Amino acid sequence: MATIKERQQVLIEEFEFFDEWMDKYNHIIEMGKSLDALPKEKKKDDLLVQGCQSKVWLHAEKNGDNVLFQADADAIIAKGIVAMLIDVFNDQPAKEVAAADHGFLEEIGLKDHLSPTRANGLMSIIKQMKFYALAFAG
Amino acid sequence: MATIKERQQVLIEEFEFFDEWMDKYNHIIEMGKSLDALPKEKKKDDLLVQGCQSKVWLHAEKNGDNVLFQADADAIIAKGIVAMLIDVFNDQPAKEVAAADHGFLEEIGLKDHLSPTRANGLMSIIKQMKFYALAFAG
Amino acid sequence: MSYDVQSIRQQFPILNQEIQGRPLVYLDNAATAQKPITVIDAISDYYLNYNANVHRGVHTLSQRATDAMEAVREEVRAHINAAETAEIIFTRGITDSINTIAFGMGAVVSNNQNVVITAIEHHSNIVPWQMLCQRTGAELRHLPMNEHGEVVLDDIEDIIDENTAMVAFNHISNALGTINPVEAILNRAQKVGAWTLVDGAQSGPHARVDVRAWNVDFFTLSSHKMYGPTGLGVLYGKRKKLEALPPYQGGGEMIATVTLDGSTYAGLPHKFEAGTPHIEGIIGFGAALKYINEIGIEAIAAHERELLKYATQECSEIEGFRVIGDAKNKASVLSFVVDGTHPYDLGVLLDQQGVAVRTGQHCTQPIMDAFCIDGTARASFAMYNTKKEIDIFKTALEKAVTMLR
């Protein structure tokens, strides 16, 4: 199975193809569409990530040393971004998730989205993932 | 007895001599020094003119159709300015005081002092004088 | 003289830029307006030439700053036709203005009374009254709205009654653009002797208001929505009403005398202006008012009505486009959803095409709840927007919708 670094590299290469914003966002939207929706009973308010303008639910559980993520969002671009993060971090060792770098998002041209104040809450989602991972690793 | 207009003219001519700020202010200070002080018992808080940074007491009484002013101030420049106003308005018909123009202050180079917001409260003093005059005239 | 939007645009240098490689189309004016060069210059001029703390200063700079500030107070008075400058109080914004009054009313409201707002208020005109009601035990009521986003007056005589202490509502809704029936509401309030407050956040840039014609007790404006600097608002209050309220903040300027045992308070407007004022903001706001009056608020409003009509027509051609708030009487705001899309996604994809709209709840969650939506995308217009920009907006919106479906 690919490591976090390897998965990030795959994503970076995928996005390298896109010169146009439309292609990039179409791809994000596709990723969002292909992410399994969270079942209704899991879309509880206490799974909502604070600081996003759209609703983003993040669920995490332990799988041995690894951490499993499930997520959903009501806005499709937010969901696409979450899908990307799940792609990278899902079923990886909790320790590594907690320590992982997220510079790849900058490389794939989502730098704009990385500020902690952004309405998309990308940084909040990453923080929340690492928070879970840290809890499970500890 | 000179009218308000005539007295104003005298003052304007007096001040025409002064090219230097020092001479002008020396003259104002002299006027302040030569104004009779109000007796202590008349320096009551309810005679204080609001809106001056220094304390200015203004006392008015009726003299037939005329209005008599007495005033004092704890700062000498304020007192000089008050002296000038008394010089012009004292023992003049209340009606005329109420209606009088104060453009002469501009002409003698006190324009700077005429804004309603000035700490010297010159406008407040004039207003208060006219307020008394109006009350007596009515 | 006809309305020359191109020469107006030249006064707003910020408009002349590219976002994501496309020309900026700024349609977020209900959140904050851009500033004409005269405002920016007035601010620089102040700091370059006569910055000083105001009042009580005998030196020249302080007197110049004081005069400039007080001249704006008079301009504001004239602009809204208040009776005297002492009734014009400078605050930090609408929010600060309303809190000032809601706090003060804690001293005059009792627990058998009620406060009435409408269903289409900004949070700034809801939460302060909730806090007042919590403190005093008074009841918070509201005039409901219909499916067009219009305030419904059918039950007004029951809702605003003899026990109503205050009726507070916005002139124009920031989320829907609805223009409220101000006179009808004020009439009822005045009939029962209730105090009245009109939130003019969205009237400031779009409508002429005469506070004495309305006979309203309190009225409030935000500079930043009127092409002026941030951090400044205006609170108009009738002298008698302002005098009946306790001061809000204690500090410099607002006192007459202070001893360590107690203080007496200064007269209006100082009683409500504690601390060093936002001098620069006041001076910049003066320049903004001057600019608005130069163009003419009626001309601006007419131009914006045109834009709103055009935008509504054009966008309605998009499948699934739904206007949120289609009141008969509307100003300058086009709030909408597009079926099958999330407002946030629309906002992101519009931004990628240079078009700035606001998305979300617009600080009016009760409205969103009433429409059973999470939020809207909102395009809002100002004096400098053009039909061509609306064309760009429409094309961009179409592209976004296509991508999202």
Next chain:
Amino acid sequence: MSYDVQSIRQQFPILNQEIQGRPLVYLDNAATAQKPITVIDAISDYYLNYNANVHRGVHTLSQRATDAMEAVREEVRAHINAAETAEIIFTRGITDSINTIAFGMGAVVSNNQNVVITAIEHHSNIVPWQMLCQRTGAELRHLPMNEHGEVVLDDIEDIIDENTAMVAFNHISNALGTINPVEAILNRAQKVGAWTLVDGAQSGPHARVDVRAWNVDFFTLSSHKMYGPTGLGVLYGKRKKLEALPPYQGGGEMIATVTLDGSTYAGLPHKFEAGTPHIEGIIGFGAALKYINEIGIEAIAAHERELLKYATQECSEIEGFRVIGDAKNKASVLSFVVDGTHPYDLGVLLDQQGVAVRTGQHCTQPIMDAFCIDGTARASFAMYNTKKEIDIFKTALEKAVTMLR
């Protein structure tokens, strides 16, 4: 690198002007400081390039404005060494900051408690506590001062006792320049478990403050005294203390959810930042902080100490010149009277000679009462003042005194 006052002066274009035909000598810095060109440019740059309402905006301008604003929050945090940015709240100024806390403490203070200030406070740190005491029945006490204008700690153990809810005092007195024994007062307060607030109006421009080294609960700054824009202040508060207080103003930004029946409040810092922030002011303040740090606050303070010493020496040669407030530990303020003259007259005649000083009570009436004077004339120094200016000031003062005697 030595302190290059001439190159600093070049950053302050306002200084290069004539007042009444004489070069301006601006010695009213304790009232407000002048702004370096970087601050003026930062404001223009904001309005020319990225003005937009912050937070919740998905479009580029809004995100740029938000980032710029939040970057300043972090700079402020670092500047005073707060633990986290959530503890940095932007207010309208010191007055607003202190009122925010004094209002909030209404919910936690009871009538058997007391609040302690000192005899040398600004009205902004007196009146809000008087209001709090009026609302709660608590007692307002103060640490007295001696004839040097120093706070006397002899009875501190009686004055600050187990029932003390809050000890609030300024770091540096604006009227006297006295530097208070902050640690000693804080230690006593902390020993009895009282909350603490330090008014940093005059420390901001003159001293380095580390809020965690002090372990103070609340600390507050005013932008306009620190070479930044008007209308902006900073309130630092420990997270736990801020969380224990109710919000001050209701409105946009400060809520989590709003229904017409009730609201829940947002987390820090938003809970205390209702309404559209003074975005431009925050960005300008960021530039001011940067400039202060470039020159170095210690270097500035050393320069001002020199000036204060020199001015005190020089002016003491004038017959009848009397310093008001000759504390051992002083910063940047020379308050004085000259026997046989009124401060107002001195102010007017200095202004005629281009010298700007403040005259009056400096919003510290209790100090004036204690010294049995109506007011003082006050020369206060900033990073850009020079010895040559003090020579001009002294000559002008001599002339004024001669004229007045």
